[in-house]
Amino acid sequence: MSSIIDQGFIDDMALRHLDAAYNLGRWLLGNEHEATDAVHDAYLRAVRAATTYAGGNERAWWLAIVRNCCLARLATRNKTKRDIAIDDAPATAERWLPRSEADDVENRIDSAQRQSLVNRHLQELPLNFREVLILREIEELSYREIADVLEMPIGTVMSRLARGRALLQKALAEHATSQVPHGL
Amino acid sequence: MDCKTASELLPLYFDGELDRVSSRELEAHLDGCADCRDVLVGLDTLRTRLRDEASRHAAPELLRARIRKDLAARAATAATPTATFRMPRARWLALAASWVIMFAAGSVFVPAWNQAGAAGDARDQVARDVFAGHWRALAANSPYDVVSTDQHTVKPWFEGKIAVAPAVQDFAAQGFALAGGRIDYVGSARVPVLVYRHGHHVIDVFVLSQNDAPPQGKRIESQGYVMETVMLGSQPAAIVSDMGDVELARFVQLLGSAR
Incomplete structure (x- = not known):
């Protein structure tokens, strides 16, 4: 158990950056329920790991924990999906299994009609590019902070950011041209 | 500065990660190059759309409530042995x-x-x-x-x-x-x-x-x-x-x- 001081510091920090944490989780996992659970997991983990915090950027430290919790959830989700595929009786299995990504995609497309175009294209980007765009453009983290959150070199952050931006610009541009009537 | 170098430096410039000297050089190039200016405008348009149109999901009250509950539970267990020594709030x-x-x-x-x-x-x-x-x-x-x-x-x-x-x-x-x-x-x-x-x-x-x-x-x-x-x-x-x-x-x- 760490000291009272460490605990207070973690609580304070988690609550101060809770929206950033939740937003990241929501964009990585795609639904409210799992994002809430993942951030809650991350908080419990941060409290236990308080003594490993060695100074430096607190927001990056905290978001790195949040991201790891989200990735762990995605990993089990994908594993569950594989399990269904090899199951002989998928109908019985589906009744009690948690929502898989396949359900999610349907949900997403359904609700996407109401969501903005940008939201949809952003959600459809591969996770690698999506997360770096969220952290840079929406949460406004610096390259250094993003590198700390993603636990990768700054060079990789820069190339992913460039690629992510290009992909999103392309998707939005294609959508725009497909909307333009012929003969214009 | 040629367009190749400029296109590599543009994202850094745009994200505020480029040092001052290189920024001045890049700005000098931008003054004379419409193509590179367009790239910069494109980056800015994308950012504006993301900030204005993409959702920044706020943490639900349920999540805040859960964390406060944990916090209170932990404070209660911590208070038992150290009741007299806990710091006053101020x-x-x-x-x-x-x-x-x-x-x-x-x-x-x-x-x-x-x-x-x-x-x-x-x-x-x-x-x-x-x-x-x-x-x-x-x-x-x-x-x-x-x-x-x-x-x-x-x-x-x-x-x-x-x-x-x-x-x-x-x-x-x-x-x-x-x-x-x-x-x-x-x-x-x-x-x-x-x-x-x-x-x-x-x-x-x-x-x-x-x-x-x-x-x-x-x-x-x-x-x-x-x-x-x-x-x-x-x-x-x-x-x-x-x-x-x-x-x-x-x-x-x-x-x-x-x-």
């Missing part, structure tokens, strides 16, 4: 504020350290020096060079021996009697050490310079001895002793509340 807030200031200050200096990768090493070295100093003092005939229970004797003794004399205060009434002081080394710096006694425990308070201080609120254990950091007035200090957690927390609080 004190806690003041400490929290001091961390915020430390972090703000830290964020200015830390990136430079991080790049060298030496920050952690330097701070570990401080902790090692502090522990070593404490043990050496315990093994010596006397853990202090000036013996006095009077703060008005200890403080002047430091003056002239080191650059900044620390704030010295006696907590005999609270059970932590000032016993004396000495000079020790942390890295290559001479630092003042205040020595207190609590029962049979000897407590060393190393008054550090702003640059050498380990992160505030961080606690390090080594061979049954614990080091805890605290702000002593405006100076960071490291407390080392073999006291129990409860007594240590109380002493940290006493020191922290000294003007």
Whole structure:
């Protein structure tokens, strides 16, 4: 158990950056329920790991924990999906299994009609590019902070950011041209 | 500058990550190159759309409530053994504020350290020096060079021996009697050490310079001895002793509340 001081510091920090944490989780996992659970997991983990915090950027430290919790959830989700595929009786299995990504995609497309175009294209980007765009453009983290959150070199952050931006610009541009009537 | 170099530097420029000299060169290129200006406009359009149209999901109240519940549950269990020693709220807030200031200050200096990768090493070295100093003092005939229970004797003794004399205060009434002081080394710096006694425990308070201080609120254990950091007035200090957690927390609080 760490000291009272460490605990207070973690609580304070988690609550101060809770929206950033939740937003990241929501964009990585795609639904409210799992994002809430993942951030809650991350908080419990941060409290236990308080003594490993060695100074430096607190927001990056905290978001790195949040991201790891989200990735762990995605990993089990994908594993569950594989399990269904090899199951002989998928109908019985589906009744009690948690929502898989396949359900999610349907949900997403359904609700996407109401969501903005940008939201949809952003959600459809591969996770690698999506997360770096969220952290840079929406949460406004610096390259250094993003590198700390993603636990990768700054060079990789820069190339992913460039690629992510290009992909999103392309998707939005294609959508725009497909909307333009012929003969214009 | 050619367009190839410019296109590589544009995202950095746009994200505010490009150094000043390169930025000036890039701006000179942009003045004469419509294509590169278009790329920059494209980046800006994308950012504007993302900030205006993409959802920034706010944390649901349910999540906040869950965390507050955990927090309260933990506070309740922590309160049982340490009920009398928990910090009053105002004190806690003041400490929290001091961390915020430390972090703000830290964020200015830390990136430079991080790049060298030496920050952690330097701070570990401080902790090692502090522990070593404490043990050496315990093994010596006397853990202090000036013996006095009077703060008005200890403080002047430091003056002239080191650059900044620390704030010295006696907590005999609270059970932590000032016993004396000495000079020790942390890295290559001479630092003042205040020595207190609590029962049979000897407590060393190393008054550090702003640059050498380990992160505030961080606690390090080594061979049954614990080091805890605290702000002593405006100076960071490291407390080392073999006291129990409860007594240590109380002493940290006493020191922290000294003007």
